[in-house]
């Protein structure tokens with residue numbers, strides 16, 4: 001395979017983890033920190049060590065501070081955006097001066113934005129909108145989705161993901177560059193289905209986390225060893241079902257709800273992390289304000305996507321595109337996270353018929 005040069009912009013854990021398969025395939029990687037990543041880049045430059053991944057960088061990775069971005073982007077074959085959803089506009093604004101027709105950007109970011117009328121905008125389109133009008137349709141955008149914890153990818157654990165792009169050739173080209181014997185990449189042109197599913201799973205991972213909090217609040221497993229796995233499973237299944245309803249409404253591949261992007265990504269995110277921790281605190285009975293105070297400093301993408309759904313859902317229901325009875329768990333999440341109401345789960349309202 002031809003050796004390529006990639007720039008990763010955003011040196012958080014997930015963006016940086018994508019350097020491992022690239023490096024193992026012999027490619028050159030330029031890792032550019034955001035303005036928030038100075039400590040990470042300093043450690044990478046001085047010790048070749050990523051402090052949040054707690055690993056030495058693999059071969060062929062050169063770190064750059066943000067002020068060195070012009071040098072870092074010179075002559076690269078593609079750019080990977082490693083920012084989280086807080087940086088979705090920033091990355092478009094930052095890359096805009098350096099992009100030209102024919103360039104390719106792929107993003108790991110998982111999130112959604114609600115437009116004023118309730119339509120859901122995937123983050124690659126948020127990035128596109130930040131580019132000069134004449135360039136918007138001249139740049140190929142792609143996204144990575146599916147169950148892939150950053151530390152496990154860097155640990156070369158078997159991982160299966162989709163690379164989505166409106167232009168399937170772009171997804172195939174990038175998949176060929178990244179694919180290794182542990183990073184299994186399937187290209188798809190279903191970027192909207194992919195991005196909507198992987199963004200919503202953060203919200204529903206918070207929902208699954210409620211069960212662990214409810215268990216803790218009830219005093220933990222009882223003397224006969226009864227946990228709340230039944231409860232967690234019901235919340236998990238309802239989450240996948242609600243993702244299915246939204247994908248069906250959008251007229252995109254609704255099967256993604258039960259495959260890698262929906263159920264698969266929901267499973268791995270429910271195993272631990274920021275979204276599920278927030279859910280546990282709420283399940284224990286803490287208010288959203290108390291939970292946010294405990295998790296101060298963490299980016300809570302689950303809360304961000306629920307906030308966007310709080311804007312979108314009433315409008316989508318008013319337009320007759322979704323039925324309130326199809327989305328009881330999302331309504332509960334909105335009540336608790338956005339409207340700061342006490343948690344009240346109505347299990348009997350769940351599992352309405354599909355369609």
Ligand SMILES: NC(=O)C1=CN([C@@H]2O[C@H](COP(=O)(O)OP(=O)(O)OC[C@H]3O[C@@H](n4cnc5c(N)ncnc54)[C@H](OP(=O)(O)O)[C@@H]3O)[C@@H](O)[C@H]2O)C=CC1
Pocket residue numbers: 010011012013014015033034036037082083084085086087088090091108109110111148149150151299301
């Ligand atoms: N963590 C994981 O295992 C996985 C994450 N993802 C997705 O990948 C994305 C990145 O995840 P992860 O690496 O964990 O995220 P991080 O929270 O580590 O953030 C990633 C990067 O975004 C930067 N960032 C945060 N806020 C802003 C802002 N306002 N403007 C510009 N840049 C900003 C971060 O800076 P700083 O470090 O200072 O916050 C960092 O460089 C997320 O959308 C996540 O959902 C996907 C699969 C797995």
Ligand SMILES: O=C(CO)COP(=O)(O)O
Pocket residue numbers: 110148149202205265269272273274275276301302
């Ligand atoms: O997005 C993630 C996995 O896809 C990381 O999850 P948390 O934000 O819940 O830690």
